[in-house]
Amino acid sequence: MATTPRIPEEYAQGFTMLAGDQNSPAARIAIPQELNRLAGIPIASARSLQLDPVLHECVRLFNANYQGCEYCKNARQAVAVQAGLDEDMVSKLTRFETSDLPERTKAALRITDALASAPQMLTDEIWNGARQHFSELEVVDLVLLSCYTTGSRVAIILGVEPGKEASSRLFYPTDPVYGDSPDLNAAIEALKEGGVAVKERGEGYDRIPMG
Amino acid sequence: MSRVERPAAGKTELDQVWGLRPHFYKEFMADHARSIARVDPVILELCRLHMATVFTSAFSLALRYRPALDAGLTEEKIAAIPRAYNSPLFSPAERQCLQFAEQFAIQASSIDDGDVKKLEEAIGVEPMIYLIKALSVMDQLQRSTVAFRLAPPAEVPDTLPDFEIVKLAA
Numbered sequence: 001m002a003t004t005p006r007i008p009e010e011y012a013q014g015f016t017m018l019a020g021d022q023n024s025p026a027a028r029i030a031i032p033q034e035l036n037r038l039a040g041i042p043i044a045s046a047r048s049l050q051l052d053p054v055l056h057e058c059v060r061l062f063n064a065n066y067q068g069c070e071y072c073k074n075a076r077q078a079v080a081v082q083a084g085l086d087e088d089m090v091s092k093l094t095r096f097e098t099s100d101l102p103e104r105t106k107a108a109l110r111i112t113d114a115l116a117s118a119p120q121m122l123t124d125e126i127w128n129g130a131r132q133h134f135s136e137l138e139v140v141d142l143v144l145l146s147c148y149t150t151g152s153r154v155a156i157i158l159g160v161e162p163g164k165e166a167s168s169r170l171f172y173p174t175d176p177v178y179g180d181s182p183d184l185n186a187a188i189e190a191l192k193e194g195g196v197a198v199k200e201r202g203e204g205y206d207r208i209p210m211g
Numbered sequence: 212m213s214r215v216e217r218p219a220a221g222k223t224e225l226d227q228v229w230g231l232r233p234h235f236y237k238e239f240m241a242d243h244a245r246s247i248a249r250v251d252p253v254i255l256e257l258c259r260l261h262m263a264t265v266f267t268s269a270f271s272l273a274l275r276y277r278p279a280l281d282a283g284l285t286e287e288k289i290a291a292i293p294r295a296y297n298s299p300l301f302s303p304a305e306r307q308c309l310q311f312a313e314q315f316a317i318q319a320s321s322i323d324d325g326d327v328k329k330l331e332e333a334i335g336v337e338p339m340i341y342l343i344k345a346l347s348v349m350d351q352l353q354r355s356t357v358a359f360r361l362a363p364p365a366e367v368p369d370t371l372p373d374f375e376i377v378k379l380a381a
Contacts, residue, residue: 006324049235067320119358120267136217144355147352156319183234
Protein backbone atom coordinates (compact mmCIF):
# COMPACT_ATOMS: atom_id res chain seq x y z
CA MET A 1 0.00 0.00 0.00
CA ALA A 2 1.43 3.37 -1.01
CA THR A 3 -0.03 5.39 1.81
CA THR A 4 -0.22 4.63 5.51
CA PRO A 5 -3.72 3.46 6.37
CA ARG A 6 -5.63 5.90 8.55
CA ILE A 7 -8.05 3.16 9.55
CA PRO A 8 -7.38 -0.08 11.44
CA GLU A 9 -5.87 -2.90 9.40
CA GLU A 10 -8.98 -5.07 9.80
CA TYR A 11 -10.92 -2.47 7.77
CA ALA A 12 -8.09 -1.51 5.39
CA GLN A 13 -7.94 -5.12 4.19
CA GLY A 14 -11.28 -4.61 2.49
CA PHE A 15 -9.70 -2.09 0.15
CA THR A 16 -6.92 -4.45 -0.85
CA MET A 17 -9.37 -7.28 -1.46
CA LEU A 18 -7.78 -9.48 1.18
CA ALA A 19 -10.92 -9.92 3.23
CA GLY A 20 -11.62 -13.65 3.30
CA ASP A 21 -14.00 -13.95 6.21
CA GLN A 22 -17.39 -12.63 5.13
CA ASN A 23 -18.14 -11.60 8.72
CA SER A 24 -14.94 -9.59 9.13
CA PRO A 25 -15.01 -5.78 9.49
CA ALA A 26 -13.36 -5.49 6.06
CA ALA A 27 -16.11 -7.51 4.42
CA ARG A 28 -18.81 -5.63 6.33
CA ILE A 29 -17.86 -2.29 4.78
CA ALA A 30 -19.05 -2.70 1.21
CA ILE A 31 -17.23 0.40 -0.01
CA PRO A 32 -14.39 -1.28 -1.95
CA GLN A 33 -16.85 -3.36 -3.94
CA GLU A 34 -19.04 -0.30 -4.55
CA LEU A 35 -16.10 1.70 -5.86
CA ASN A 36 -15.07 -1.14 -8.15
CA ARG A 37 -18.58 -1.71 -9.45
CA LEU A 38 -18.96 1.97 -10.29
CA ALA A 39 -15.54 2.01 -11.92
CA GLY A 40 -16.93 -0.42 -14.46
CA ILE A 41 -19.70 1.92 -15.56
CA PRO A 42 -18.09 4.64 -17.62
CA ILE A 43 -16.55 2.52 -20.35
CA ALA A 44 -17.82 3.96 -23.62
CA SER A 45 -20.76 1.75 -24.44
CA ALA A 46 -24.39 1.96 -25.40
CA ARG A 47 -25.57 1.91 -21.79
CA SER A 48 -22.97 4.25 -20.35
CA LEU A 49 -21.21 7.52 -21.00
CA GLN A 50 -20.23 7.63 -24.65
CA LEU A 51 -17.19 9.87 -24.93
CA ASP A 52 -14.43 8.69 -27.20
CA PRO A 53 -12.06 6.52 -25.13
CA VAL A 54 -9.02 8.81 -25.51
CA LEU A 55 -10.90 11.86 -24.26
CA HIS A 56 -12.48 9.80 -21.50
CA GLU A 57 -9.04 8.71 -20.34
CA CYS A 58 -7.67 12.28 -20.51
CA VAL A 59 -10.45 13.44 -18.18
CA ARG A 60 -9.91 10.53 -15.80
CA LEU A 61 -6.13 11.03 -15.71
CA PHE A 62 -6.45 14.79 -15.18
CA ASN A 63 -8.58 14.11 -12.12
CA ALA A 64 -6.21 11.37 -10.96
CA ASN A 65 -3.44 13.97 -10.92
CA TYR A 66 -5.65 16.59 -9.31
CA GLN A 67 -6.75 14.23 -6.54
CA GLY A 68 -3.26 12.75 -6.14
CA CYS A 69 -4.30 9.14 -6.68
CA GLU A 70 -1.14 7.21 -7.60
CA TYR A 71 -3.12 4.07 -8.39
CA CYS A 72 -5.38 5.94 -10.84
CA LYS A 73 -2.47 7.87 -12.36
CA ASN A 74 -0.57 4.73 -13.22
CA ALA A 75 -3.41 2.82 -14.80
CA ARG A 76 -4.37 3.04 -18.45
CA GLN A 77 -7.57 1.77 -19.98
CA ALA A 78 -6.54 -0.57 -22.77
CA VAL A 79 -9.43 0.64 -24.91
CA ALA A 80 -8.03 4.19 -24.83
CA VAL A 81 -4.47 3.11 -25.64
CA GLN A 82 -5.80 1.08 -28.57
CA ALA A 83 -7.64 4.21 -29.72
CA GLY A 84 -4.48 6.34 -29.70
CA LEU A 85 -3.76 7.58 -26.17
CA ASP A 86 0.01 7.91 -25.75
CA GLU A 87 2.30 8.94 -22.91
CA ASP A 88 3.30 12.19 -24.60
CA MET A 89 -0.34 13.23 -24.43
CA VAL A 90 -0.65 12.11 -20.81
CA SER A 91 2.43 14.12 -19.79
CA LYS A 92 0.76 17.32 -21.01
CA LEU A 93 -2.51 16.97 -19.12
CA THR A 94 -1.60 18.81 -15.91
CA ARG A 95 -0.42 21.89 -17.87
CA PHE A 96 -2.90 21.49 -20.67
CA GLU A 97 -3.56 25.20 -21.21
CA THR A 98 -0.01 25.94 -22.34
CA SER A 99 0.43 22.61 -24.13
CA ASP A 100 -0.01 21.74 -27.79
CA LEU A 101 -2.88 19.39 -27.02
CA PRO A 102 -5.79 19.82 -29.44
CA GLU A 103 -8.21 22.66 -28.64
CA ARG A 104 -10.95 20.04 -28.35
CA THR A 105 -9.10 18.30 -25.53
CA LYS A 106 -8.38 21.62 -23.81
CA ALA A 107 -12.06 22.58 -23.97
CA ALA A 108 -12.97 19.31 -22.25
CA LEU A 109 -10.29 19.66 -19.59
CA ARG A 110 -11.44 23.18 -18.74
CA ILE A 111 -14.72 21.61 -17.62
CA THR A 112 -12.92 18.95 -15.57
CA ASP A 113 -10.56 21.52 -14.04
CA ALA A 114 -13.41 23.84 -13.06
CA LEU A 115 -15.44 21.04 -11.53
CA ALA A 116 -12.49 19.72 -9.57
CA SER A 117 -11.83 23.17 -8.11
CA ALA A 118 -15.31 24.57 -7.54
CA PRO A 119 -18.37 23.89 -9.71
CA GLN A 120 -19.25 27.60 -9.73
CA MET A 121 -16.12 28.07 -11.87
CA LEU A 122 -17.77 26.31 -14.78
CA THR A 123 -18.63 29.58 -16.48
CA ASP A 124 -20.71 30.22 -19.57
CA GLU A 125 -17.45 30.89 -21.41
CA ILE A 126 -16.17 27.39 -20.56
CA TRP A 127 -19.53 25.74 -21.30
CA ASN A 128 -19.99 27.55 -24.61
CA GLY A 129 -16.36 26.97 -25.52
CA ALA A 130 -16.90 23.24 -25.10
CA ARG A 131 -20.05 23.40 -27.21
CA GLN A 132 -17.95 24.58 -30.15
CA HIS A 133 -16.26 21.17 -30.12
CA PHE A 134 -18.84 18.85 -28.62
CA SER A 135 -22.52 18.06 -28.88
CA GLU A 136 -24.64 18.99 -25.87
CA LEU A 137 -24.87 15.33 -24.91
CA GLU A 138 -21.09 15.03 -24.98
CA VAL A 139 -20.80 18.07 -22.69
CA VAL A 140 -23.25 16.39 -20.32
CA ASP A 141 -21.04 13.30 -20.41
CA LEU A 142 -17.97 15.42 -19.69
CA VAL A 143 -19.63 16.91 -16.61
CA LEU A 144 -20.84 13.54 -15.33
CA LEU A 145 -17.45 11.92 -15.89
CA SER A 146 -15.59 14.85 -14.33
CA CYS A 147 -17.74 14.64 -11.20
CA TYR A 148 -17.65 10.87 -11.05
CA THR A 149 -13.87 10.52 -11.31
CA THR A 150 -13.34 12.38 -8.03
CA GLY A 151 -14.41 9.22 -6.18
CA SER A 152 -10.83 8.16 -5.47
CA ARG A 153 -10.83 10.70 -2.64
CA VAL A 154 -12.49 8.10 -0.40
CA ALA A 155 -9.50 5.76 -0.58
CA ILE A 156 -6.98 8.61 -0.46
CA ILE A 157 -8.49 10.16 2.68
CA LEU A 158 -8.72 6.80 4.42
CA GLY A 159 -5.07 6.17 3.54
CA VAL A 160 -5.88 2.98 1.65
CA GLU A 161 -5.07 4.10 -1.88
CA PRO A 162 -3.25 1.01 -3.25
CA GLY A 163 -0.39 2.92 -4.90
CA LYS A 164 1.14 2.88 -8.34
CA GLU A 165 2.70 -0.56 -7.99
CA ALA A 166 -0.80 -1.99 -7.77
CA SER A 167 -1.68 -0.60 -11.18
CA SER A 168 1.04 0.42 -13.69
CA ARG A 169 -0.62 -1.61 -16.39
CA LEU A 170 -3.30 -1.65 -19.00
CA PHE A 171 -6.77 -2.36 -17.67
CA TYR A 172 -9.08 -4.30 -19.95
CA PRO A 173 -12.80 -4.19 -19.21
CA THR A 174 -12.50 -7.90 -18.39
CA ASP A 175 -10.23 -7.06 -15.45
CA PRO A 176 -11.49 -8.48 -12.13
CA VAL A 177 -11.70 -5.01 -10.55
CA TYR A 178 -14.67 -4.24 -12.79
CA GLY A 179 -16.66 -7.24 -11.64
CA ASP A 180 -18.76 -9.44 -13.88
CA SER A 181 -22.17 -7.85 -14.36
CA PRO A 182 -24.46 -8.56 -17.34
CA ASP A 183 -24.21 -4.88 -18.34
CA LEU A 184 -20.44 -4.97 -18.37
CA ASN A 185 -20.47 -8.21 -20.36
CA ALA A 186 -22.80 -6.59 -22.90
CA ALA A 187 -20.44 -3.61 -23.15
CA ILE A 188 -17.48 -5.93 -23.67
CA GLU A 189 -19.31 -7.76 -26.46
CA ALA A 190 -20.15 -4.42 -28.08
CA LEU A 191 -16.49 -3.37 -27.92
CA LYS A 192 -15.43 -6.65 -29.55
CA GLU A 193 -18.03 -6.27 -32.27
CA GLY A 194 -16.64 -2.78 -32.87
CA GLY A 195 -13.22 -4.26 -33.55
CA VAL A 196 -11.62 -3.51 -30.16
CA ALA A 197 -9.20 -6.16 -28.88
CA VAL A 198 -10.31 -7.22 -25.41
CA LYS A 199 -8.41 -9.79 -23.39
CA GLU A 200 -10.41 -12.70 -22.07
CA ARG A 201 -10.77 -12.97 -18.30
CA GLY A 202 -7.70 -14.49 -16.69
CA GLU A 203 -5.39 -13.80 -19.63
CA GLY A 204 -2.98 -11.81 -17.48
CA TYR A 205 -1.80 -8.22 -17.36
CA ASP A 206 0.17 -6.01 -19.74
CA ARG A 207 2.57 -4.20 -17.45
CA ILE A 208 3.83 -0.86 -18.67
CA PRO A 209 6.64 1.24 -17.20
CA MET A 210 5.31 4.50 -15.80
CA GLY A 211 6.30 7.30 -13.45
CA MET B 212 -33.99 26.43 -16.19
CA SER B 213 -30.96 24.21 -16.61
CA ARG B 214 -28.10 24.76 -19.03
CA VAL B 215 -29.11 21.74 -21.06
CA GLU B 216 -31.30 22.79 -23.96
CA ARG B 217 -32.40 19.33 -25.11
CA PRO B 218 -33.10 17.36 -21.94
CA ALA B 219 -34.74 13.98 -21.59
CA ALA B 220 -38.28 13.64 -20.28
CA GLY B 221 -38.46 13.69 -16.51
CA LYS B 222 -40.21 15.03 -13.44
CA THR B 223 -37.39 17.34 -12.34
CA GLU B 224 -34.37 18.92 -13.99
CA LEU B 225 -32.20 16.31 -12.27
CA ASP B 226 -34.19 13.57 -14.02
CA GLN B 227 -34.15 15.48 -17.29
CA VAL B 228 -30.39 16.02 -17.38
CA TRP B 229 -28.97 12.94 -15.69
CA GLY B 230 -31.74 11.00 -17.45
CA LEU B 231 -29.90 11.60 -20.73
CA ARG B 232 -27.73 8.74 -19.49
CA PRO B 233 -30.38 6.60 -17.78
CA HIS B 234 -28.21 3.61 -16.95
CA PHE B 235 -25.46 5.73 -15.38
CA TYR B 236 -28.12 7.75 -13.52
CA LYS B 237 -29.75 4.63 -12.12
CA GLU B 238 -26.47 3.06 -11.02
CA PHE B 239 -25.12 6.25 -9.48
CA MET B 240 -28.30 7.05 -7.59
CA ALA B 241 -28.52 3.48 -6.27
CA ASP B 242 -25.02 3.93 -4.87
CA HIS B 243 -25.98 7.37 -3.53
CA ALA B 244 -29.00 5.92 -1.71
CA ARG B 245 -27.00 3.03 -0.27
CA SER B 246 -24.20 5.33 0.84
CA ILE B 247 -26.29 7.94 2.65
CA ALA B 248 -28.51 5.36 4.37
CA ARG B 249 -25.58 4.10 6.44
CA VAL B 250 -24.91 7.45 8.15
CA ASP B 251 -26.58 9.03 11.18
CA PRO B 252 -29.37 10.98 9.44
CA VAL B 253 -28.92 14.26 11.31
CA ILE B 254 -25.17 14.33 10.77
CA LEU B 255 -25.69 13.43 7.13
CA GLU B 256 -28.21 16.20 6.54
CA LEU B 257 -26.14 18.83 8.32
CA CYS B 258 -23.13 17.93 6.17
CA ARG B 259 -25.17 17.73 2.96
CA LEU B 260 -26.67 21.18 3.48
CA HIS B 261 -23.34 22.68 4.50
CA MET B 262 -21.73 21.34 1.31
CA ALA B 263 -24.67 22.62 -0.74
CA THR B 264 -24.09 26.07 0.71
CA VAL B 265 -20.38 25.89 -0.13
CA PHE B 266 -21.22 24.89 -3.71
CA THR B 267 -24.29 27.17 -3.91
CA SER B 268 -26.38 24.22 -5.08
CA ALA B 269 -29.90 25.66 -5.24
CA PHE B 270 -31.22 22.23 -6.15
CA SER B 271 -29.76 20.55 -3.06
CA LEU B 272 -30.69 23.38 -0.70
CA ALA B 273 -34.35 22.99 -1.67
CA LEU B 274 -34.48 19.44 -0.35
CA ARG B 275 -34.63 18.01 3.13
CA TYR B 276 -33.69 14.48 4.19
CA ARG B 277 -36.81 13.10 5.83
CA PRO B 278 -35.04 10.66 8.23
CA ALA B 279 -33.17 13.65 9.68
CA LEU B 280 -36.39 15.61 10.21
CA ASP B 281 -37.96 12.52 11.79
CA ALA B 282 -34.96 12.34 14.11
CA GLY B 283 -35.61 15.90 15.30
CA LEU B 284 -33.56 18.14 13.01
CA THR B 285 -35.22 21.55 12.87
CA GLU B 286 -35.05 24.47 10.45
CA GLU B 287 -33.76 26.57 13.34
CA LYS B 288 -30.74 24.31 13.61
CA ILE B 289 -30.27 24.18 9.84
CA ALA B 290 -30.25 27.97 9.73
CA ALA B 291 -27.55 27.95 12.42
CA ILE B 292 -25.13 25.73 10.43
CA PRO B 293 -22.89 28.68 9.44
CA ARG B 294 -22.50 29.46 13.17
CA ALA B 295 -22.21 25.84 14.27
CA TYR B 296 -18.82 26.27 15.87
CA ASN B 297 -20.25 28.66 18.45
CA SER B 298 -23.85 27.51 18.62
CA PRO B 299 -25.12 25.45 21.58
CA LEU B 300 -27.49 23.69 19.18
CA PHE B 301 -24.64 21.51 17.90
CA SER B 302 -22.84 18.66 19.60
CA PRO B 303 -19.02 18.39 19.42
CA ALA B 304 -19.41 15.42 17.04
CA GLU B 305 -21.69 17.41 14.73
CA ARG B 306 -19.22 20.29 14.68
CA GLN B 307 -16.38 17.94 13.84
CA CYS B 308 -18.38 16.37 10.99
CA LEU B 309 -19.33 19.78 9.59
CA GLN B 310 -15.73 20.93 9.65
CA PHE B 311 -14.66 17.76 7.88
CA ALA B 312 -17.41 18.05 5.25
CA GLU B 313 -16.40 21.63 4.53
CA GLN B 314 -12.78 20.63 4.08
CA PHE B 315 -13.86 17.72 1.87
CA ALA B 316 -15.83 20.05 -0.39
CA ILE B 317 -13.29 22.86 -0.58
CA GLN B 318 -9.97 21.04 -0.67
CA ALA B 319 -10.04 17.34 0.11
CA SER B 320 -6.30 17.07 -0.55
CA SER B 321 -5.65 19.16 2.56
CA ILE B 322 -7.21 16.53 4.82
CA ASP B 323 -4.40 15.04 6.89
CA ASP B 324 -3.83 12.36 9.51
CA GLY B 325 -4.92 14.72 12.28
CA ASP B 326 -8.22 15.59 10.60
CA VAL B 327 -9.09 11.91 10.12
CA LYS B 328 -8.07 11.10 13.69
CA LYS B 329 -10.30 13.85 15.10
CA LEU B 330 -13.24 12.63 13.04
CA GLU B 331 -12.68 9.04 14.15
CA GLU B 332 -12.54 10.13 17.79
CA ALA B 333 -15.78 12.04 17.33
CA ILE B 334 -17.92 9.34 15.71
CA GLY B 335 -15.98 6.05 15.63
CA VAL B 336 -14.13 4.29 12.85
CA GLU B 337 -16.89 2.49 10.97
CA PRO B 338 -19.30 5.47 10.99
CA MET B 339 -16.38 7.58 9.78
CA ILE B 340 -15.74 5.28 6.80
CA TYR B 341 -19.43 5.43 5.88
CA LEU B 342 -19.57 9.21 6.32
CA ILE B 343 -16.61 9.75 4.00
CA LYS B 344 -18.20 7.57 1.31
CA ALA B 345 -21.47 9.49 1.72
CA LEU B 346 -19.66 12.82 1.46
CA SER B 347 -18.11 11.61 -1.77
CA VAL B 348 -21.40 10.74 -3.49
CA MET B 349 -23.13 13.88 -2.21
CA ASP B 350 -20.20 15.99 -3.41
CA GLN B 351 -20.32 14.37 -6.86
CA LEU B 352 -24.06 14.92 -7.19
CA GLN B 353 -23.94 18.51 -5.93
CA ARG B 354 -21.09 19.52 -8.21
CA SER B 355 -23.17 18.30 -11.15
CA THR B 356 -26.27 20.21 -10.05
CA VAL B 357 -24.25 23.43 -10.04
CA ALA B 358 -22.52 22.64 -13.34
CA PHE B 359 -25.89 21.99 -14.99
CA ARG B 360 -27.52 24.91 -13.11
CA LEU B 361 -30.42 22.79 -11.97
CA ALA B 362 -33.31 24.81 -10.57
CA PRO B 363 -34.79 24.02 -7.16
CA PRO B 364 -37.25 21.20 -7.82
CA ALA B 365 -40.98 21.60 -7.31
CA GLU B 366 -41.25 17.85 -6.82
CA VAL B 367 -38.89 15.29 -5.35
CA PRO B 368 -37.09 13.15 -7.94
CA ASP B 369 -37.99 9.47 -7.70
CA THR B 370 -34.28 8.77 -7.34
CA LEU B 371 -34.24 10.63 -4.00
CA PRO B 372 -37.18 8.90 -2.30
CA ASP B 373 -36.18 9.78 1.26
CA PHE B 374 -36.19 13.50 0.57
CA GLU B 375 -38.91 16.13 0.61
CA ILE B 376 -39.19 19.71 -0.58
CA VAL B 377 -38.21 22.20 2.10
CA LYS B 378 -41.10 23.86 3.89
CA LEU B 379 -40.04 27.24 5.17
CA ALA B 380 -42.16 29.52 7.32
CA ALA B 381 -43.43 32.58 5.43
